[in-house]
Amino acid sequence: MRQQNLRVVNPELKVAPKKKEERPKALEQTDFFPELRYMGSKRRLLPWIHEILATLDFETALDPFSGSNSVSYLIKAMDRRVVSSDFLNLSATLGKALIENSSVHLDGPAMKRLLAEPANTHHFIEETFSGVFYTPEDLKFLDRVSCNIRQLDDSAQQALAMGALMRSCVKRQPRGVFTISGDLSKYDDGRRDLRLSIEEHFFEQVKVFNEAVFANGRRNKAGREDVFKVGTSGADLVYLDPPYVPRADDNCYIKRYHFLEGLSCYWQGLDIDFSTKVRKIPKRFTPFSYRREAVEAFERLFQHFKKQKIVLSYSSNGYPDLDQLTEILKKTKKDVRVFKRDHTYHFGTHSKVKRASVEEYLIVGQ
DNA sequence: ATCACCCCGTTTCCGGTCGT
DNA sequence: ACGACCGGAAACGGGGTGAT
Numbered sequence: 311m312r313q314q315n316l317r318v319v320n321p322e323l324k325v326a327p328k329k330k331e332e333r334p335k336a337l338e339q340t341d342f343f344p345e346l347r348y349m350g351s352k353r354r355l356l357p358w359i360h361e362i363l364a365t366l367d368f369e370t371a372l373d374p375f376s377g378s379n380s381v382s383y384l385i386k387a388m389d390r391r392v393v394s395s396d397f398l399n400l401s402a403t404l405g406k407a408l409i410e411n412s413s414v415h416l417d418g419p420a421m422k423r424l425l426a427e428p429a430n431t432h433h434f435i436e437e438t439f440s441g442v443f444y445t446p447e448d449l450k451f452l453d454r455v456s457c458n459i460r461q462l463d464d465s466a467q468q469a470l471a472m473g474a475l476m477r478s479c480v481k482r483q484p485r486g487v488f489t490i491s492g493d494l495s496k497y498d499d500g501r502r503d504l505r506l507s508i509e510e511h512f513f514e515q516v517k518v519f520n521e522a523v524f525a526n527g528r529r530n531k532a533g534r535e536d537v538f539k540v541g542t543s544g545a546d547l548v549y550l551d552p553p554y555v556p557r558a559d560d561n562c563y564i565k566r567y568h569f570l571e572g573l574s575c576y577w578q579g580l581d582i583d584f585s586t587k588v589r590k591i592p593k594r595f596t597p598f599s600y601r602r603e604a605v606e607a608f609e610r611l612f613q614h615f616k617k618q619k620i621v622l623s624y625s626s627n628g629y630p631d632l633d634q635l636t637e638i639l640k641k642t643k644k645d646v647r648v649f650k651r652d653h654t655y656h657f658g659t660h661s662k663v664k665r666a667s668v669e670e671y672l673i674v675g676q
Numbered sequence: 677a678t679c680a681c682c683c684c685g686t687t688t689c690c691g692g693t694c695g696t
Numbered sequence: 697a698c699g700a701c702c703g704g705a706a707a708c709g710g711g712g713t714g715a716t
Contacts, residue, residue: 347685484684486686489703489705499683559688559689586703602700627687
């Protein structure tokens with residue numbers, strides 16, 4: 311405890327607690343959300359998104375680009391029914407653990423089974439990623455737990471354990487992306503997360519995921535659907551956070567998170583490209599990644615959700631630009647409003663390099 | 677209360693190939 | 697020639713923490 315805290319202060323005079331009381335309950339719950347270091351994550355924007363969602367009348371929300379599931383988590387915390395989906399299995403897994411699951415935890419018996427030495431151990435991860443990521447002990451541990459996860463009876467427990475395992479892997483990496491490999495000692499700045507083994511992380515992350523589980527009195531769902539195949543019946547709002555075409559770059563999530571996507575299904579049915587240094591899996595197609603197809607993709611997207619209120623998350627970095635997007639949205643929605651907010655990246659790159667200041671948008675159409 | 681030091685993010689850059 | 701695409705990696709300052 312700090313010295314200053316020992317000073318006697320009249321609690322009535324303190325201002326800070328008053329502020330705390332004013333913070334919405336839903337946002338308090340989002341403090342428990344286990345963030346991945348995920349590209350495009352809206353976690354820091356959750357208070358702003360909450361503010362705008364709170365003005366809208368809806369009972370059931372779709373989140374078909376769920377990603378890290380942070381916005382689904384927020385909407386669940388706002389006591390609405392949530393249907394979360396993504397075309398990545400890692401996102402669907404996080405959704406099953408934190409959105410669909412309301413009550414299941416990883417208890418003692420489950421942990422015992424997860425950590426047991428399996429009868430017939432597979433060595434796929436150890437054999438494939440030796441010298442690429444992690445230590446041999448870490449890789450052996452990943453093989454062991456991966457095998458044991460599939461032996462659990464409860465699918466929510468499986469998802470929770472996989473979520474904890476994925477977050478352990480992310481924390482053990484010096485950067486949030488799986489594009490750097492080999493000798494990563496130059497990135498070692500002494501931080502605690504790099505000193506812990508994946509096994510040590512796993513124990514911590516199981517606790518974190520257990521504490522993140524909550525119920526909101528609704529039957530929430532999480533799945534892995536293409537956005538154009540997501541069912542819309544019964545939903546009155548859709549939150550859309552599609553990948554966007556960057557100005558001069560790509561937005562491929564597989565290239566950054568291939569390891570987590572593979573891990574989430576133990577690379578079942580996935581082809582590994584051994585010509586790549588980091589053992590990548592094939593990129594998955596989405597029209598939102600291509601300049602040629604993005605405009606048409608948005609037209610189809612808005613058409614697909616023509617009966618729902620649309621809340622579209624977007625940034626000034628993207629193509630097509632805000633004006634084009636609002637014009638497209640006006641084809642299916644009478645009332646289109648744009649909320650803007652400056653987004654300063656807390657971390658990141660190249661302050662010497664000139665770049666357009668980024669504005670985040672929420673475009674609401676109803 | 678101040679300040680040095682530690683932690684750590686994630687977009688953007690770079691150099692290359694491919695397709696037209 | 698040109699832009700799209702791809703694999704891979706760098707950047708550097710904000711914010712937290714603990715010692716003083």
